Amino acid sequence: MSTKGNSLARTVLEKLLQKSERAWAQQAEREHTVLFSEASLPEYFKLPLRQDKDIAHAELREAERDGAISLEWDRRAGTDGQIVRTRLVDPNRVAAILGRPSAWQAYAHALNALRPWMHLGNVADILARWRTGKTIRSLTPLEVQDVIDACKVVEACRESTETDDVPIRRLSGQLFADSKRIEGIGASLDMVTAERLEPPWRDIEDVLSGLGLVKLPQPILVAGNGAIDLDDGTTLRIPAPYIGLSPASIRRLVLGENATYILTVENLTTFHELALGKAGRPNGLILYTGGMPSPAMLGVYTRSINDALTRPGVKRFHWGDIDLGGIRIAASIARTYEAPLLLWNMDPSEYLGYPARKRLTEDEVREIERVSEKFGWPHIASAIASDLRAIEQEVLPPSLPRL
Numbered sequence: 001m002s003t004k005g006n007s008l009a010r011t012v013l014e015k016l017l018q019k020s021e022r023a024w025a026q027q028a029e030r031e032h033t034v035l036f037s038e039a040s041l042p043e044y045f046k047l048p049l050r051q052d053k054d055i056a057h058a059e060l061r062e063a064e065r066d067g068a069i070s071l072e073w074d075r076r077a078g079t080d081g082q083i084v085r086t087r088l089v090d091p092n093r094v095a096a097i098l099g100r101p102s103a104w105q106a107y108a109h110a111l112n113a114l115r116p117w118m119h120l121g122n123v124a125d126i127l128a129r130w131r132t133g134k135t136i137r138s139l140t141p142l143e144v145q146d147v148i149d150a151c152k153v154v155e156a157c158r159e160s161t162e163t164d165d166v167p168i169r170r171l172s173g174q175l176f177a178d179s180k181r182i183e184g185i186g187a188s189l190d191m192v193t194a195e196r197l198e199p200p201w202r203d204i205e206d207v208l209s210g211l212g213l214v215k216l217p218q219p220i221l222v223a224g225n226g227a228i229d230l231d232d233g234t235t236l237r238i239p240a241p242y243i244g245l246s247p248a249s250i251r252r253l254v255l256g257e258n259a260t261y262i263l264t265v266e267n268l269t270t271f272h273e274l275a276l277g278k279a280g281r282p283n284g285l286i287l288y289t290g291g292m293p294s295p296a297m298l299g300v301y302t303r304s305i306n307d308a309l310t311r312p313g314v315k316r317f318h319w320g321d322i323d324l325g326g327i328r329i330a331a332s333i334a335r336t337y338e339a340p341l342l343l344w345n346m347d348p349s350e351y352l353g354y355p356a357r358k359r360l361t362e363d364e365v366r367e368i369e370r371v372s373e374k375f376g377w378p379h380i381a382s383a384i385a386s387d388l389r390a391i392e393q394e395v396l397p398p399s400l401p402r403l
Contacts, residue, residue, distance in 0.1 A: 005052040012041070013063060021103035070089055106140065149188070219244030220288070224275075228243070228250055242286075261401050266320030267393045270394060271286065285308075322351075327381075330377075347379075365384065
């Protein structure tokens with residue numbers, strides 16, 4: 001068997017089908033041909049043996065007899081001497097010969113499979129993108145099962161993560177009989193739940209945390225001046241340096257007398273430093289978000305903020321990494337309540353000379369500007385766009401608001 005001859009025949013058929021698929025994506029009607037010239041198909045003229053060309057011709061003749069294509073021969077080259085061009089006759093037959101679904105077949109299957117999930121997240125937009133031939137996070141309609149499984153995860157999380165976080169591998173085992181399946185469909189989970197279907201995409205850890213999926217359920221860590229109203233009706237004063245409780249056990253956090261703020265903190269090292277008094281005694285509540293806050297953590301925060309911000313002079317702050325991830329975490333907290341969320345220590349112009357983890361990309365800066373405009377932080381976005389350093393929170397010295 002001449003692998004070179006077989007390969008050439010498949011190349012020609014693939015070119016024809018891809019041209020048809022592009023026209024389908026653009027909703028255009030065209031005739032599709034492949035010209036056998038040294039410019040458009042040089043490999044045809046570089047076949048080393050006559051046997052290779054004969055096998056390529058035989059494969060293409062078979063496709064013609066099957067009604068998939070038509071062949072135009074160079075009469076000057078003699079019988080079976082040289083092909084001038086091929087024309088596409090039936091793209092579905094070409095797809096069958098190639099052993100793969102066409103773009104429209106894959107899309108039709110995806111559309112039918114995702115109909116029960118059209119109400120969820122970005123599913124309708126994902127299908128609209130696929131209809132135009134676009135990929136999303138390198139995923140195509142051929143990966144529709146990943147998207148279906150992502151929808152199942154999102155639906156399960158909505159039903160079970162309002163009061164407590166869910167162990168990711170337990171849920172994965174319950175849904176798919178595979179404890180690691182959810183970790184393997186992070187890109188699809190991001191697609192289904194993203195605010196918009198554009199890069200830069202979220203880190204998978206942030207996607208999972210935002211759904212309330214954790215490797216091990218974590219307590220909510222709280223420090224500062226205040227108390228905790230527990231779900232059983234008792235009230236517990238927050239001890240020094242801090243306390244950790246299950247989200248399900250907390251009814252709300254209560255600001256202490258004369259306390260003036262609630263500060264959420266993205267990273268554990270900084271939370272510990274603040275709780276231990278490295279920035280002075282806190283005159284407010286400090287909550288550790290664990291990176292991207294889970295729905296259970298945001299539930300506690302929302303119940304607490306509703307009461308705290310009724311006091312005059314009380315403000316809410318967030319301190320996180322100076323990068324896109326930090327801004328997205330701040331946004332998830334900001335949208336829980338109508339009162340402004342102030343960004344604490346997230347202006348890079350105040351920290352000249354501090355080392356950067358990396359330089360921010362244009363896409364990251366553009367997304368930071370978009371999110372910041374939405375939540376009232378354009379001055380921070382402007383400073384970040386001018387500076388371009390991605391600075392981790394742990395690099396900066398601990399400090400607290402003084403109101």
